[in-house]
Amino acid sequence: MKGILKFLAAAKLVELSDEEKLRLHGVAPGDELLINQAASEFTDETAATNPPPLPNTSDAGTSLAPPINSPIAYAAADVAGGKSFEDIFKSAQIPDSPFPAERLLRLLDGLRAMDEATRKAAVHAMDAADDNWTIDDSIIDAQRKIAALEDYQKALESQLTANQQQVIAEVADLKAAEERAVTEIRKQIAEMERLLAREIQKTAEQITNLEGGQKAAQENCEREVKRLQTEVERLREIPAQFSH
Known part of the structure; x- marks a missing residue:
C-alpha cells in the first residue's frame, strides 16, 4: 500500500492527506520534528491545497446497507441557508468513517489521468493493501451523506414553502386590514361631508335671516322717516303762516 501511494504521489496523480504522508514515512502523530521532515518532501503547493483528513474511527459493526433513513430534526436556524456540509452531517449524526x-x-x-478501469483497479489495490479501511466504508459514508443532504434540501424547500404560505397569509391580512381601514375612513369622510353640508346650510340660513332682518329694519326705518318727514312738513305750515 505504501509503495503504491508513494508512487502515485510522486507522479502527482494523487494528493495525500497529512495523515497519509506521515504513514508513508512511519511517523507517529505528535512528533513535530518528524512531521516537518516528512512534509518537506512535498511541495508547498501540494501541502497548501490538501485539506486536513477527516477523523478516522473504526466502525467494525458496519455492513453494506441502505443509507440512514431516520428523520432529521432541523432547527429553524439550520434552514436559514449557508450551512456547511460538516454542520449538516453533524446535525444528521453521521458516524465517522474509517475512509x-x-x-x-x-x-x-x-x-x-488514468482511464476508468485502471483508476478503479488502483483503488481496489489500495483497499486490498490496507486492512484499516474498505471501499464499502466510503460507499456507506457516501450514502449516509447523500441522504443527509437530500433531507436538508427537503427541509430548505419545506421551509421556503412555509415562508411563502406565511407571506401569502400576511399579505392577505394586510389587504383585509387595508380594506377595513379604507371603508372606515370613507365612512368617516361621508359623515364629515354630511356635517360640513349641515354647517354650510345652517350658516346660510343664519345669514339669510340676518340679512332679511336687516332689510326689514331698513324698510321700516325708511317708512318711519318718510312718515316723520310728512308730519314735519305738515306742521311747518303753522309757523309759516302765523309767525308774523
Missing part, C-alpha cells in the same frame, strides 16, 4: 467519502473523492481526483 470518508471525501477522502476517496480526493483520491479519485488524483487519478483522473
